[in-house]
Every structure is written in C-alpha cells, then in structure tokens.
Amino acid sequence: MSTATLTDTLLSLTVAERVALADRLYASVPEDWQQTVDRAWMEEATQRSEEMDADPSLELSHEDFLAGLKINRGRA
Structure with a gap:
C-alpha cells in the first residue's frame, strides 16, 4: 500500500x-x-548562529523570512 493510499485511508477514520x-x-x-x-535542533541552531556571527549578511529580517515562506509554500 502506498503512503498516499494509507494516508487517505487513515484520514477517512472518524476523529x-x-x-x-x-x-x-x-x-x-x-x-x-x-x-x-532536541539535541539535533540545538546543534542546528548553534551552527546557524555561528554562521551568522561569521557572516552577518546571512541574517534575514523577520519580514524577509516570512516572505520566503510565502514564496516557497507549496513547493514541498
């Protein structure tokens, strides 16, 4: 059974x-x-923080971050 079929079947169950x-x-x-x-997320956050400290041009404003989400919505 494909994942899509399984998902459709499961979503047809009652709440x-x-x-x-x-x-x-x-x-x-x-x-x-x-x-x-939690450990993996902390490692990722630490790595990104170190990258931004090394090159501040990598930082995004909150508005730019949200705009990127809107642009990429539906591509996943």
Missing part, C-alpha cells in the same frame, strides 16, 4: 479513531526520542 491511533503511535515512540530531537 475519535484518529485520536486513538495518534495516541497509540505516540506511545510507541521511544522515551529518549525527544531528547535526541
């Missing part, structure tokens, strides 16, 4: 069924998973 499924899926995630994700 209560989707919530129950989400609870079961979340319960299946290893306890240390969040720590691993």
